[in-house]
Amino acid sequence: MSRFLPLPIRFVNGGSMVVCSVADAKKALGGTWKDKEAPDYLAAARLVDDAMAGICRPAVAFAAFKKAAAQQGLLKQAGPSAALSMLDALWSRNGKGPPG
Structure with a gap:
């Protein structure tokens, strides 16, 4: 399992x-x-x-990467996860909307 939430990236070349x-x-x-x-x-x-050389916390490096990708418009919008879709379906079967 990854330490970070997945970031879908779309490069300039597609x-x-x-x-x-x-x-x-x-x-x-x-x-x-x-x-x-x-x-x-x-x-x-x-x-x-x-x-990667062990002289910076991975979370700091990953956050910097995410910021750079966002500023250049490379982050793709991800749809809801499969688990969230299943939860939404369960809520609607019970005649309730999602909590919130």
């Missing part, structure tokens, strides 16, 4: 991948981005490298 670890983030940073010279991209690349 390719995509799901990022759920620092190793995945490293691989994704090698993909086609809008601006690999952007400060947030460069910071994410440095922090991911540092996390």
Whole structure:
């Protein structure tokens, strides 16, 4: 099981991948981005490298990666999970709406 929630990424060239670890983030940073010279991209690349070397917390590197991907419009909108869809279906069978 991954330590981080999966981030669906769609690269500029149309390719995509799901990022759920620092190793995945490293691989994704090698993909086609809008601006690999952007400060947030460069910071994410440095922090991911540092996390892989053990000198940065993985959570910090992953957050930096997520921020850089969001700023460049690479994060894909994910639909509800299968578990959430099943829960919604159970609620509607009971004549109730979802809690909230």
